[in-house]
Amino acid sequence: MRPRPLVPVLAAALAVVALQVAVTAAGREYYLTQTIMAAYYAVVALGLCLVMGYAGQISLGHAAFFSLGGYTSAVLTTADLTPLARSGWGGPLLRLHLLQARAGLYGGETIGANPWAAFGGALLLTFAVALLVGYPALRLKGHYLAMATLGFGLIVYRLLLGTNLTGAADGITGVPPWRLGFGLEISGDGAQRIANYYVAWGLVLFTILLLTHIVHSRAGRAFRALHGGETAANSMGINTAAYKLRAFVLSALLAAAAGSMLTHYSGGIGPSEASAMKSVRYVALVAAGGMANLWGVLVVSATLNFLSLRGCFGSYDDALFGALLIAIVSLAPEGPLQPLTAQGRRLWSRLAGHRVMTTPEGPAP
């Protein structure tokens, strides 16, 4: 049962490079902007795929976790922390680079959190909130998580809209670039577009690599087992409540990380990122990708989000994702790609059939 995701990941990396080369050669680099954004949204969908497709739990709050990450980064990096810097804490915080100076809006300098520190803060906050939301809901059998996360998402949306600190309906703009080192930075600067494309897609491929490893491990089998039969899983020694919570928290962290990075790329974030329709969209993408199918979810989510960001769906944007979800749940609960992947698997096992019989290590699943 050795997972061998390296081959598909390398193939995908080649495709990523080829796409960039083609787009640049065609002189249409502006397409990369939506490709970059679609990549970050794909990370959210991949995390949700672990929860929904593998662990069998439904979260209707992933847009809220994405926003939690994005807003924490935005607030901490744009707030004027000069008073903090001048206080007794200022010296050590500046020396540890947890605070950084930036050009003020009206000249001069203001001091805000270092994007790395803000990112750490975003993950810590998301970790705590995901535990708080998930713990009570996941101790029970049934779809309590869907209800708890739906409520949580609505609360986060309302809070963002009603709070001055988060810019109310306008959201937050002027989020500074995130310097990653080696001359790379996450920012909307046109000169950095290709670099940002590789950062975003690097994150996607790294995420899918880690998730594939997890799916084919002791923990991943525990996730799939509790999905396949909670009572049997529990009787086989799996603390099902704890594993459900682990999958949920991990995927919330992935959503927050994507939110934080996309916020630096876009230079801001608005409350619509936290809307219930956005959460439904992530759920629809996982369903359309085939539920327990990381690559399917990646392909579907990158494609549909790219088209949506290009404005291809016009004013039907939200309706389209809602309709997609309804269509899949009622017509093809295994996902529209299922016949395709089943066919592919059959073909593969026929081609590799000989090896399956003679070696203990079969082909990668």
Add this chain to the structure above:
Amino acid sequence: MTPAAPLLVVDDIRHRFGGVQALDHVSFGVNRGEIKAVIGPNGAGKTTLFNVVSGLIRPQSGTVRFNGTAISGLPPYRIAGLGLSRTFQTPSLFLNMTTLENVMVGRHVRSRAGLLAAALRLPAQRREERAIHDVSLALLEEVGLAAAARRPVGALSFGQRRMVELARALATEPELLLLDEPASGLNTRETDDLATLIGRIRDRGITVLLVEHDMSLVMDIADSIVVLHFGVPIAEGTPAVIRNDRRVVSVYLGGDFADAASA
């Protein structure tokens, strides 16, 4: 505790579902290394008893002790971790996984790699995975299903699924194995193989407690038998004793298994 103390002690268990007294003052012990059978008519409370012992049901009164520890009230996963494993009357496999993966799930309690070690595929995690794989495949071989290792478990026949469930339970390396009607749905040949297999399991030092309606199988392999009738334990003893117990014969066995003496 002395080595002679029973591995499992069921002490005065009562459990009621609405108007049905499923278990009524049930007490008995299971000695180390024996094969013990629980028999009785449909609805006698046998599965309920297994659910109480394995932690799926918290009994309304009474206690269960395993290896000297009170386990009634513990969640099932903790009880499994203590070395008690089970199969289900209706095979309860993970249909979203392959046959081999189903057995590998049984190794959960005997391994420890966490999420981070798995994500990064640390060397210790890889070694552990390899061991889990090898042990599980060997168990599938033992139940004659190694060839089906990579097939989705849903593609297997009913009898094969029973065997996968047995392999999965064995993968936890239990001290006590609970089998709920392991022979039901099996054909004669499969039942014979099962009897041999249960004997081998016992010889390996695993204590077996089984519920079974196939009386020739029970009389063949059980060292002792407890009989439930409407939740009440009405008799306990060796197969010879049970066969000749007037009450057991009249409420459950009928004439087929009674020796001439009891008639």
